[in-house]
Amino acid sequence: MKRTILYHLVQTLGGIALTDWNQTSQETKRVLAPHEPPPLEVVNAQGSSEFFLICEHAGNRIPESLGDMGLSEEDRQRHIAWDIGARAVALELSKMLDAPLYMQRYSRLVCDCNRRPDVPSFAPEKSEATIVPANQNLSAADREARAEEIFWPFHNAVMEALDARDAAGRTTKLVTVHSFTPVFHGEKRPWEIGVLFNRDRDFAPRIYEWLTTNTDRVIGSNEPYAVGDDSDYAIPVHGEKRGIPCVEFEIRNDLIADPANAPRWAGYLRDAVTAVTAVL
Numbered sequence: 001m002k003r004t005i006l007y008h009l010v011q012t013l014g015g016i017a018l019t020d021w022n023q024t025s026q027e028t029k030r031v032l033a034p035h036e037p038p039p040l041e042v043v044n045a046q047g048s049s050e051f052f053l054i055c056e057h058a059g060n061r062i063p064e065s066l067g068d069m070g071l072s073e074e075d076r077q078r079h080i081a082w083d084i085g086a087r088a089v090a091l092e093l094s095k096m097l098d099a100p101l102y103m104q105r106y107s108r109l110v111c112d113c114n115r116r117p118d119v120p121s122f123a124p125e126k127s128e129a130t131i132v133p134a135n136q137n138l139s140a141a142d143r144e145a146r147a148e149e150i151f152w153p154f155h156n157a158v159m160e161a162l163d164a165r166d167a168a169g170r171t172t173k174l175v176t177v178h179s180f181t182p183v184f185h186g187e188k189r190p191w192e193i194g195v196l197f198n199r200d201r202d203f204a205p206r207i208y209e210w211l212t213t214n215t216d217r218v219i220g221s222n223e224p225y226a227v228g229d230d231s232d233y234a235i236p237v238h239g240e241k242r243g244i245p246c247v248e249f250e251i252r253n254d255l256i257a258d259p260a261n262a263p264r265w266a267g268y269l270r271d272a273v274t275a276v277t278a279v280l
Contacts, residue, residue, distance in 0.1 A: 070133025
């Protein structure tokens, strides 16, 4: 596979670090077959909203070249492979807000599109307590091939869309949609919605306050995770780097595993982002 030259900003603001992803032309085994779908799925690209939605863990598809990755069907349906229910919520939220939605089809076990390609969890050898056989002792070329065919096409498309909005003078607020497990390493997680942020200390914290005050849900501020440059990609790069309001939502996946529940939970997110936007 002929490689292209990529030069990407991978850490921003508090300590700028550039990673040069220049690749020399060489032949490597393709990850995706020509007939397999691209990683990017776009819905409502021309949406009129100021909100721009991303769902990086929307799918659990595995490229044919990787077979079943050495995992059982049960494991490939678990949270380790994707964010259960997040796609359905993101689709509902896109409709409610008339917002463009950029989703990623392939399993995070192939490559995690919310991690930088230079961190170990980009292609995890172990996820929670599960060993991922296909990710053991990956070569640099293997990791780079996954990045080139899945990660960069997805994020380059997001970057281009945001650049186009900026060039057109459109206001943008970035919203990413994820889900999390109700139990992690034996510990129950009480939160129903997590509001995650790092450098944005206005938009996201106000969303947390609004949800806490105006709903009867159990809301977490940077729970069960917090946004960081090593543990996230979309918010630090597409949100914070651009200096635009940004928030990551995490919804407990037992609440949204049934697609019939997606409108209800998307409604909470819609109400929160629109209410906060009205007073900013």
